[in-house]
Amino acid sequence: MLELADGTVSVTRGDRNGLAYGLVAMTVGGGTRLWQAMSWRFFPEDFRMASEYGRPEASTLADWPISYDDLAPYYDRVEWELGVAGDGTGVLGARTPRTRGYPMPALPSDSTRDVLAGAAGRLGWGSTAIPFAINSVPRAGRAACVRCSQCIGHACPVDAKNGTHNTFLPRALATGRTDLITASQVVEIVHDGRGRASGVRLITESESGPVETTVRADVVVVSAGALETPRLLLASGLGNDWVGRNHHSHAGAFAVARESPEGAKTDLGPGHSVATLDFVHRDHEGWGGGVLYDLIPPYPLARATAAGNDPEVGYGAAHKAAMRRRNLPLGAMSMVQEIPHEFTRITLDPTLVDRHGMPALRARYAPHPASQEAADYMKVHARRWIEEAGGRRVTALAGAGMPQGSEHSAGTVRFGTDPAVAACDERGLLFGTDNVYVADASLHPTNGGFNPGLTVMANSLRVGRLLAERW
Numbered sequence: 001m002l003e004l005a006d007g008t009v010s011v012t013r014g015d016r017n018g019l020a021y022g023l024v025a026m027t028v029g030g031g032t033r034l035w036q037a038m039s040w041r042f043f044p045e046d047f048r049m050a051s052e053y054g055r056p057e058a059s060t061l062a063d064w065p066i067s068y069d070d071l072a073p074y075y076d077r078v079e080w081e082l083g084v085a086g087d088g089t090g091v092l093g094a095r096t097p098r099t100r101g102y103p104m105p106a107l108p109s110d111s112t113r114d115v116l117a118g119a120a121g122r123l124g125w126g127s128t129a130i131p132f133a134i135n136s137v138p139r140a141g142r143a144a145c146v147r148c149s150q151c152i153g154h155a156c157p158v159d160a161k162n163g164t165h166n167t168f169l170p171r172a173l174a175t176g177r178t179d180l181i182t183a184s185q186v187v188e189i190v191h192d193g194r195g196r197a198s199g200v201r202l203i204t205e206s207e208s209g210p211v212e213t214t215v216r217a218d219v220v221v222v223s224a225g226a227l228e229t230p231r232l233l234l235a236s237g238l239g240n241d242w243v244g245r246n247h248h249s250h251a252g253a254f255a256v257a258r259e260s261p262e263g264a265k266t267d268l269g270p271g272h273s274v275a276t277l278d279f280v281h282r283d284h285e286g287w288g289g290g291v292l293y294d295l296i297p298p299y300p301l302a303r304a305t306a307a308g309n310d311p312e313v314g315y316g317a318a319h320k321a322a323m324r325r326r327n328l329p330l331g332a333m334s335m336v337q338e339i340p341h342e343f344t345r346i347t348l349d350p351t352l353v354d355r356h357g358m359p360a361l362r363a364r365y366a367p368h369p370a371s372q373e374a375a376d377y378m379k380v381h382a383r384r385w386i387e388e389a390g391g392r393r394v395t396a397l398a399g400a401g402m403p404q405g406s407e408h409s410a411g412t413v414r415f416g417t418d419p420a421v422a423a424c425d426e427r428g429l430l431f432g433t434d435n436v437y438v439a440d441a442s443l444h445p446t447n448g449g450f451n452p453g454l455t456v457m458a459n460s461l462r463v464g465r466l467l468a469e470r471w
């Protein structure tokens with residue numbers, strides 16, 4: 001259910017629209033199963049957005065209760081345990097200080113990186129290879145990337161892409177101290193009404209139909225993502241008034257050339273290759289801006305279909321020749337800071353329920369004008385980059401956010417030091433409870449100018465470490 005500030009309300013059914021919640025992945029490993037695997041650290045400034053920029057009217061902008069330095073050891077641990085390939089010596093080493101480099105060298109360069117790095121240099125900008133949680137060399141008993149270019153939304157055909165499903169989870173299972181229950185939905189956190197949880201109620205799909213079970217627990221850690229975590233807490237009657245508030249993901253800016261230099265855009269995987277970080281917290285402009293990187297090429301199937309639909313081209317050898325001739329469009333995109341809006345909030349729908357009787361999620365959304373400002377700021381740079389690289393007839397777009405939520409949704413159970421303005425304390429403990437923790441993107445008060453996956457994992461490891469010390 002989507003509710004806009006102008007009073008518009010629309011129902012989007014998840015079973016009839018695969019993009020109802022953006023690209024959120026409901027599977028073992030969550031988003032990291034199907035992600036592109038870009039693995040950025042947030043910049044130190046990303047943890048203190050309100051202090052750096054002030055809190056704009058009608059926003060819920062806030063600082064994180066922890067700093068980059070608090071998270072740095074956990075970033076390091078994720079990069080090495082998950083397996084990230086990158087170059088930590090240049091701008092990444094300078095602006096996200098680190099004690100050692102990445103465990104694998106960056107993926108090899110390609111024509112897109114060469115062309116766009118050259119253009120960035122002529123504009124006086126820096127550039128870097130993108131760090132990916134992808135094996136650039138064989139590692140952890142799994143192959144290196146064969147550069148098939150179908151990372152986003154697909155399992156990797158050679159298992160070179162690293163996610164929690166092929167790293168942390170199997171290692172946890174191998175200890176013998178972890179049980180993984182699949183094909184199940186937690187529908188309620190069972191508690192005594194005074195802040196003490198005793199377990200969870202879940203429904204498991206089986207061949208004979210849904211089976212309900214209650215699992216007893218001393219501690220409950222909720223990691224259902226920034227849309228489902230607040231929904232579960234609200235449905236269970238847990239947490240304060242900040243549960244569900246502060247929902248945001250990223251604003252976006254894009255530039256695509258309709259005429260691109262021959263061969264400038266490669267179709268080698270993983271699709272993105274090169275980035276400039278020159279507009280991340282540059283001179284306090286554009287609300288911290290964001291990372292700018294090359295746009296992925298259209299997928300082979302989309303290109304093949306387009307070629308096949310052309311009666312001049314047909315199928316077989318002619319089709320293959322046409323596919324080889326097709327020049328790919330050069331483009332750039334930015335993950336721009338989204339400034340959270342007071343109106344924007346996840347609530348429960350008063351009447352609509354899912355197939356298990358759990359109240360449906362209602363997303364209230366209004367874009368904050370500062371998000372559009374930030375996106376417009378990055379649009380200018382995206383266009384300049386592509387034009388400098390030789391792109392012609394460039395179309396540029398900028399959007400403030402993603403109304404119904406997305407794979408980058410964040411902030412809905414944000415952590416802080418004060419229950420008057422946050423839902424969890426800095427350890428991830430839900431205010432008003434003794435033993436309910438949150439460890440996912442819901443905790444992020446702000447979501448940086450980067451894809452957030454590495455930060456979600458680093459902070460979750462941090463919450464886990466503190467929890468282990470307490471229990």
Ligand SMILES: Cc1cc2nc3c(=O)[nH]c(=O)nc-3n(C[C@H](O)[C@H](O)[C@H](O)COP(=O)(O)OP(=O)(O)OC[C@H]3O[C@@H](n4cnc5c(N)ncnc54)[C@H](O)[C@@H]3O)c2cc1C
Pocket residue numbers: 023024025026027028029030031032034035036037038039040152153184185186187223224225226228229232407408439440441442451452453454456
């Ligand atoms: C296609 C795609 C591409 C992406 N590319 C990148 C990228 O390149 N770089 C990057 O940094 N980030 C990327 N992301 C985003 C990244 O994956 C997310 O930021 C990250 O996974 C969020 O972690 P999370 O733990 O908050 O939620 P999720 O990863 O969404 O995990 C939530 C888990 O909870 C489960 N769940 C939900 N509700 C329930 C319930 N009631 N009961 C039981 N289980 C439940 C879900 O099945 C899921 O396994 C991408 C995501 C997608 C989907």
Ligand code: SF4
Pocket residue numbers: 134144145146147148149150151155156157158159160161269270271
């Ligand atoms: S480009 Fe292909 S082979 Fe490489 S990690 Fe992505 S899906 Fe795997």
